[in-house]
Amino acid sequence: MGNMTGEASVHVDAAPERCYEIAADVDHISEWQGGVQRVEVLERDAEGRAVLIEMHTDAKVRTIKSRIAFEYDPPAGLSWKQVKGDLKSVVGSWSFEADGDGTLATYRLDGDPGRVIGMLIRGPVEGKLRDLLVSARPGELKIRAEAG
Secondary structure (H helix, E strand, C coil): CCCEEEEEEEEECCCHHHHHHHHHCHHHHHHCCCCEEEEEEEEECCCCCEEEEEEEEECCCCEEEEEEEEEEECCCEEEEEEEEECCCEEEEEEEEEEECCEEEEEEEEEEECHHHHHHHCCCHHHHHHHHHHHHCHHHHHHHHHHCC
16 A cells, blocks of 8 residues: 545535634544544643644554644644654645635645555555545534534
8 A cells, every 4th residue: 555645625614714623623533533533632832722642543454543743724724744653654734715605624634654554454445544534534524513
C-alpha cells in the first residue's frame, strides 16, 4: 500500500463558523468521527485549544496510536500533523468556505502507513480504511453541524 491520500467535500447547511467550531473541538471528535476511539489532550494553547493530542484510531487491522499537533485558522479551517506514532507520517486539514446559504467543508488527508502497517492494509481493507478516514469525514461533520 502506498500513501493513504485523499480529499472529500460536502455542502453543509450551516455557517463556516459552526463547521469550524465542530472540527476545532478536538476534545470531542471521538463523538462523531468514525474509528476514533479515544483522544487525550496533552497540551493547550493560550485560548484553550488542543494543540497536541494523543489519538487512538481503529484502523480495521489494528488500533493506531498517533501524537498529533494542530494549527488553527478560524473560521477558515485547521490543520494537523503527526509528530510521533505508529504511522510513518500523517498530515491533514479541514477548510471551510462560505457556499451560498451554507459551507463547503473539505477534508484532506495524506498518510504514509510505513512498511509494516502498509503490509497489513491491502486490498478491500485499504478501500474500507480510506472510506473511514477520508471519504466519510465531511458527511460526519455535516450530520453534526446540521443537527443543531
